[in-house]
Amino acid sequence: MSEVKSKSREHWFGIRKDLAPGRRTLLTVCSFGIPLLVWVTVSYVPFIWHPDIKLEISADRDGVTTVFTAGDRVSKEFFPTFVEAVRQENRKVLDARVKNNPHFVSRRENIKRLRHLAPLGVANGWLKNNERQNDEKIFNLWKQLAEGELASRAISLSQENLEIIEENWILLSKASPTFNLKLYPTEALLKLIPQGISSNPVYLPAPHEVINAGWLDFNTVPENGMPTMWERYRHSLNIIFWGFAYSCLLGIPLAILCGSFDFFSKLHEPFVDFFRYMPAPTFSVLFVAFLGTADAPKIMLVFVGTFFQLVLVIANTTRLLENSLIEAAQTLGAKRRQLLGRIILPGILPNLYNDLRILLGWAWTWLVIAELIGEKTGLTGFIDTQGTRYNFDRVFPVIILIGLTGFFTDRLLNWLRYLFFPWTEEVRQAPKGLLTRLLLSSTDRTTYFK
């Protein structure tokens, strides 16, 4: 039920005043739209942030151990220094050549210099990813680029680099007209000058990178027998389900007893109250010690993380049930057992259901910790591995998946209330329509009722 409002009198900022349905929907869309828009803008509009250069062509500097390869990011302050250093080295090589006293390097070093063209070949699709060290193909690449048979589309080569390619090809083709590693020159070849594009730091991949990485990860079977993403997902869901199920199975009856009988309340709650302040992860070593390294300690962690909170929260929910309902039932002849089963349980059920929804959200937090104890498994195991390798474009899809799972589980559970508790004021006053109800905000004031 919502009141019909006159447009002209409506205010966007009224304390404790509901907005019109249209405005509410608009704001709900914005609440997702604005963060997405920020992400997209920061990713694709270069002058907003982009503090780094993502290298497309890199080079090794003489006597410097820090190696940057194509795909690495260097800061914009450092990049000119890097480029200038390589240029300086080339100038020395050229100067020496002009003075008829050319520099000589190992053949191996020249092969390495030639290989720096490989990323460009991969980017244009001329090389496969695993052909980065296929020197014959790379030889052909130099030839074709120098003779103008190929032109790079994916990366636009600078004039400087095009000249270097031609210069090197003259030297290379003179020594080895056809591909033959043994004939490669030992006179120093020029290095390609590093080239790159403006980019954001590695921890903020652009949307398309995240989508691509996610698509790839979720559609490929990893080598070396690692589980697929969907197997990891199922594994994570399994742990959270059992951890939370045990928590409910033991916690709810205990909580209702505590909320109904002072006896159980005083016997259990003080200890539960104390125990919940001991952080569950600190017990993980203990769990692994007596439950092994498989799933049992992980389930145990989710259980311990949620159980103690659950008992206190639901005991309190039970105490919130109006006493007069119990008294009314007593004057109608109900005895203890009937009061528990026919008054207290159905009476607190809608609030208990809401409590469980909130507690399930906490269970996800515990899951993330649980998956890192013992053997790293599930989605978090993947996040951990890829995170330490700085593959954040592969990390974000998984984080988003966890978020979406939690969000849609909650939406679904929220929607199910309309089936389970048709008698609550909230449900009766909620707007009709399946989709509307599914999307109805869980933060509406009436979520908790007395």
Added chain:
Amino acid sequence: MPPSLELPSYLSQSPEVSERFEKLRNRPVKLKVENLSKKFDTPNGEISALNKINFQIFRREFISVIGPSGCGKTTLIRILAGLDFPTSGNVFLEGRKMEGPGAERGMVFQDYTLFPWLSVKKNVMFGLEIKGLGKLKAEAEAMEWLDIVGLGKFADAYPEQLSGGMKQRVAIARSLANRPEILFLDEPFGALDAQTRSSMQAYLLKIWQNVDVTVFFVTHDLDEAIYLSDRILVLRANPGEIDELIEVPVPRPRAPGQFLTPEFLATKKRLEELIRPPELAQNDEFPMVRLTEVGDEVE
């Protein structure tokens, strides 16, 4: 200020009224209260909410309790219904000593206390099912009671969909469906508006006339007490004791027209004296400074 009307004594009863009370007194005693006391411990010492209360109610009698706020009306009805325990004294229902709540003593609360998760019909069936009645039988009986209170077509609605008056009628039906020997009502119409209230009073009288049930009714509304009751128990606060047990001289059957009859007004005057004695009323007078004047000399 002199009384503007010459009223008879509230003690003088017409022949038919006194004959009716004679007959009532010959009925078997339904509820007997013996030396009932209830004390509360507070930081400021012990408070005697009820002190040595003695009275008895006859079968199918309608008895009301009134008194100033804090006189222990609610404490008394809760002890009689078994929801609270007395510090000392006993309650007997047809000679049986009562301890704890039970189905033979129904209770209607001010805040309706319908079970929100049950439909109206299932609310009324609740006590019957507890009693062990089969589902079909309970349902049939519940429907009968809902028809009596005029809510048959709301059988499948949830309590929250009903108005306050309707809720209270369901609550009354729910209690009566259990066939209690005595029905306690704790300010049942206190939360209703004046119009609903008077129609609810008429309803209650009608139901009481047609059902064999003894009624114990707590209210703070003097008119309501006189209009409904055979006898009125006036309580005094601090300590909570019986001030007087008044036999209402208004003849039955009652009708709204009787509100202005001499015997009604005489009873009301007496009740007012008891609840707000003149010495207390004087304390209520306090000086008031006039802040603004219109200036046309009209008071």
